[in-house]
Amino acid sequence: MSLVSPSTAVSLLTAGLGIGLTLLLHYRSYVKPPLSSSSNTTDGFLPSFFIPAVTSHGRYLPLTARNSFSYSVLYVGVDIDALESGRLNLPFRVFAYSGHPITKILGLRSNNYLGKGDGRDSLREKLEAFLERSECGIQTHEIRRVWMVTSPSFVGWEGPNPLTTWYCYGKTKDGTGRGPLKCVILEVHNTFGEAHAYVLKADSPLRHEPAAGYDLAFTFPRSFHVSPFNSRDGYYRADIIDPFPPDAPPSHIPQVKILLRLLTPEHTHKLTAVLTSGPSPPIPLEPGSISAILAALAKWPFTLFSVTARTFYQAYILHYKKKLALFPRPEPKIAAEGQEGVFNPPEKDDQRLGIVIGRQKEAWTERKARDVIGLWAQGRAEHVGVGLEVNFGNGRERMVIAPKGDDRHSNGNGHGSSNGHRNGHASLHQQKDIESETLRITTSDPNFFTNLLLSPSPQHSLILFPERLTSVSTTSLFLTLFASPPTPSKDFPARQSASIRSRFFLHLYSYSTLAPTPQIPSLNTYHFSDDPTILDWRTRLQITRLLFWTWFGEMADENLLNMLKGRFVPGQEPWLVWDRGMKRVWGIDPNVPNDGGSVRLDE
Structure with a gap:
């Protein structure tokens, strides 16, 4: 006796053909030839990648609170113009730009970058508005290419994004190609819903000799309350690798590596944070890499969900195990002037590198x-x-x-x-x-x-x-x-x-x-x-x-x-x-x- 009736078999076959045809059309609708990283380079875009990485933290002061940890993290490094043109959208909504995060597996949208928005402004528009507002001396017409490294949304979850790095490249002398690195913008978010950005220009007087293996380094004053276990005074030292150096060949695969050291007002080393791509190589954001991207997500299935949980777990260790007291959240301010005698003041910032870009919502x-x-x-x-x-x-x-x-x-x-x-x-x-x-x-x-x-x-x-x-x-x-x-x-x-x-x-x-x-x-x-x-x-x-x-x-x-x-x-x-x-x-x-x-x- 047949286990499946003829009518059921026909229904299943019809449904299967319908699903297959829908997936095929969906696949074709997201294929915009050519989509390889090499073609992006030919068109002037920087290649874009899905980047498995590792973040490591080490605390050295106070001595009684020494602590360290390392976690796997997942980032994307994208040319913002290629992203907004739709060239990086992948079949089956594996990766897509704009729209609600629930409609894709991995995604980005402009809302939460460089200040809150309604999604109507593009990343390029928000970046140009930010540079003008910051009065950093960089003209928007000087920026040719921008490569952004950030954490994407995942199946609807748009979690906290502690660090987003913007690599802004200038133009060649004839104005037609990508020139050297013009500035690096470190966009920092805390768990209180606030955001800050530090503009590090390549010709900044605060730039100095980098550590071995890095391309550029800066030491600059802190002005943002990131952790309740650190005061706002002191300095950051940032050593950064240029992911696209001037002599990089078209087939160059970028390396992401940032070494951030927190220094006391006396420049004593207090804390180290490192973000580095690896151990797996970056995966190009192109249709042929869909299986590799899904495999990486299967290997680290909870990484993008666990940022908040990891943050609170480390806070528990520092507060209850290491006995570190809390600094109350201060109101963000870009300079120390006018805050004399107020608790937890920022370090004096003569260069005005720190820019407030996000505050708590009005109650x-x-x-x-x-x-x-x-x-x-x-x-x-x-x-x-x-x-x-x-x-x-x-x-x-x-x-x-x-x-x-x-x-x-x-x-x-x-x-x-x-x-x-x-x-x-x-x-x-x-x-x-x-x-x-x-x-x-x-x-x-x-x-x-x-x-x-x-x-x-x-x-x-x-x-x-x-x-x-x-x-x-x-x-x-x-x-x-x-x-x-x-x-x-x-x-x-x-x-x-x-x-x-x-x-x-x-x-x-x-x-x-x-x-x-x-x-x-x-x-x-x-x-x-x-x-x-x-x-x-x-x-x-x-x-x-x-x-x-x-x-x-x-x-x-x-x-x-x-x-x-x-x-x-x-x-x-x-x-x-x-x-x-x-x-x-x-x-x-x-x-x-x-x-x-x-x-x-x-x-």
Whole structure:
């Protein structure tokens, strides 16, 4: 008796032919002759590869925390113009550019490189915009070819990408071919969702003799918080191999090797990280290499998935086994100026090699707090005749609220124009009056508006501003603008908001051994937002909700760290922000911890 009925056999045969035909058409749709690396070279493109590699780390300081490890990693090295032309797309979606990562086995897209994007800008466009913004002195028309080494997405997983290296090559004298290496860009990402880039020019004064086996080397200041186990000060020494030297033949297979050494401010060797291609040779990104690419993925099936797990495992070893304390995450900043006395400052960067290209997303509480304060400031300007201008050092849009009598207007979100007068032509005397009546605040605090709502009084805010990278143009104007209203509201939202502020700051007070100065009012004072003539009941209830979730988040973070027995560097705990502020007031170095660590008054 037949095991398969005729109708079933016909169905299976039809399905098989259909699948086979679909795969054949899919294969043909991704074959764009010629696609070999040699043809790419003929067309001027640099050859592109799938690159098995090894990363190794070794820590030497402190001596009690010596540690080392090595892991296999998978990278791709691509000519960005060949990538974006579609020439590197492989059959069966083994490798493809753009689109959602779930639609391919391996892939790249421009979204997460050199700053966040929506995928519309090409890698070349983002690179040129970055070079112009960095003011590094390299003109975009000078760049002929760009070879990018990065970690691809894998079956939908677009994991963290700690290091992406851009090798930018200039033009030949006649402008038609690829010239020598113009610069190397090291794009660094951390686990906090932030990104930084260092531009290393071939003619940089920071370039020096490389180590044996390398082509070029640089020593440059650090300015980015990569690991919570390292401070931001000190230097990097980078020794790099040029993957496409000027005398390389057309059949040249590039070698990727970067030796990165972390040096203390005294140039003592602290840590070494090495990325090197191998032990397997790079695999050309071309149709004939599909089986080799799939074999490499089968050999290291979890490598692209395991970057985060490996990072946390090594963090566990350093924190719990090696007893290294944590440095809190600082706000990214490209230079040390303006951060004197602030914890974990970056090394001074006179060449401005370090460029901030990615910051943490703005919290929903901060967006709502901005809207509320923008609405409040417009009404307050009518009452006291003081305008408000908030300028951000972290790339966010500034807020401008015109003073009373000036027709510069802002919308409901507090965004307005900074130009103009009621007659369109302000006299010099009038302009000076306007400037004297406008409070200007400069800040890099990512939670500036939320912290304003959370501080019980303007005096409390002024104490904390130095710790939060914030300064005001005139202290008296700040106190005038943010003073308590003459007839404050005492309804439910006002009472609940006051209760949250009091609880939060009593908690901060409890970690300080220094008493507040007499100029600081009590925690029960009325808040500037308790003005019923400016903010209605619904808006003030929204403030209560914002304060609750901010307070809840702060307490949850602290309790979670205590539960996990985590330890910050003594004196740099986030909840010691008030203690550090009071130390500044009393003339004490805020970075010197209290005797015996964090002393609480209620212990």
